[in-house]
Amino acid sequence: MRRLAKLVLSSLRGEGASFVSGERLSEALGVSRTAIWKAMEELKRRGYPIESHKKLGYRLLSQDQLYNDLEVELLLEDLPWGHPTLFFDEVPSTQDVAKQLALQGAPEGLLVVADRQSSGRGRKGRPWESPPGSGIWASILLRPNLSPAFLHLINFAAGLSVKEAITALTGIEDVKLKWPNDVLIGGKKVCGILTEGSVETDRILYCVLGIGINVSGEGLSEALSDKATSLSAEAKRRGLNPPSRLQLLAELVRRLYGRTAQALSEESERESLLREYKASCETIGREILFEEEGSWRKGIALDVDEFGHLVVRSRGSTRRIASSDVFHVA
Template sequence: MANTILELLDQEQGQYVSGEAISRTLNVSRTAVWKQIRKLEEQGYVIEASRKLGYRLLFKPEPLSLEKLDGLLKTQRFAREVRLLNEVDSTQNEAQRWAEAGAPEGALVIAEQQMSGRGRMGRSWVSPYTKGIWMSLVLRPSTPIHFAPQLTLLTAVALCRSLRKSTELEIGIKWPNDLLIDGRKISGILLESSAEDERIKYIVAGTGISVNLDPSDYPEELLARATSLSIQAGRKFSREVVIADFMLEWEQLYDLYLKEGFGPIGTLWEALSVSLHTPVTIQTPQGELAGRAIGLHDTGAIKLELDSGEVRLVFSGEMGQPKQQ
């Protein structure tokens, strides 16, 4: 029934179809029609309803195409093995299970929708159907576990650089790995590791990118703090192109890191940062710190100059919005 309603709406190319006409065609009640409309909306279709005019189709979701993605990829390892799932609790969970079963480095899990997507510090992540990129990559670096925070920063640099190229938007990084446009968040990054004998067994690097979300996709309380690429650019983006560009940039920087260490990555991070040389506050496990972020330490810690002049390294915490001078 839902497919028939979709065909009726699609035929009208954005014009209204009355609920009565749909009911008559399907020989069902108006309530039954409304229930099927709701089902379509849950699948990502945007349908405008008017009591006087009926329903009209405003947006059709475009599922990811692995064939299209494969044709765009220029990587050697990253995303050469991909699992595309329609709906999951979290791509992190799926990728962790795959990693434990022996997934190679570069194996990628993508979901059209996450029901329990998670970000840093246990936060949830808005992941509507077919509108964003919700994915997790398996990494197997031969480095000690205490280097893992460097890979979080590397991921942020790779994503920021690739998105700036493909969207031409002024995207910056807030320490440690939030991507912002005009102070509003467009991406979340979460790295979770498994180790043996102080060596990394594998890392699952989760990334959520708000690509084609509309304002209506966000809870009202998030609109002041979150946005999407399409909202900021005023146009939609190919998710396959965004993924392919990101994978190439990520693989190249990852290989540079394995060859030359964190130095070049740290320099790139500082160049893209919106956190440096500005007053900030950081909520740490020991309490709030206030000062000026002056640089990045090789460990991935932020160098915070306190009002007293003391420079303190902050390894973990939640940075508030950088204050404009």
């Protein structure tokens, strides 16, 4: 029924404001009139304004796109990823759903989206606020043919994809990346990226990429207002229009598909990806605070190496940080 509802929705959109008969839809889609009626009822249940007329058939009263699985799959119909898209009003965590499905053999490109997460999380299990209607809370399943030593390239590809999608749809140019997994606008966090998965010695069994983007900022606690921002707030500040969650999610998946292919390509392409990441990384050249052996230290971030480590100069010596909380010093 879900697949048929998607086809019927596409057909109705193609008719514009005109009626189309159930008989014509039935013939075009190769299903019974009863199946068409059930698909219409499913679309109405999902919130689509459909007018039914005994003699004329059906028509869609609005071309507005809703934020749901059908719309995401229609926007990504030419792409291998995003099929299926599983959409939930609420889940504890899209990461947990995607990881469970990965263990059950779900295909690469599976996309899990929620309007709200009750137990969203970031790095080291920290809570991630994800109130309803306010952002993109999504996880995508990857099965990359990549050595675990280069898993950081997937994380970097995700950061660049978010940055590029935001700029393409809003016109905001000063989108920056913070090592290892944040996206910033004006020095404030607008997106967090979480990469989890299962690896063996020489291969990645699966990787789940979790992405949380603050779009409207509604429901964001005041405690985070000095550290976090939203696309709506930043677009308004610049006199620009914020994107819809649907369009941004589709643009993000599309760009992520291309960037991940780059990460899996030949060495020169991987090197190019790393150079682009470093060019966008606001951490490089900054004074930072980082955690080492249970203590906080100051240093200057010099570079990001080919293994994704942050190269830091601190206390007269150079060290490479594989994983640590990092704070930019104002």
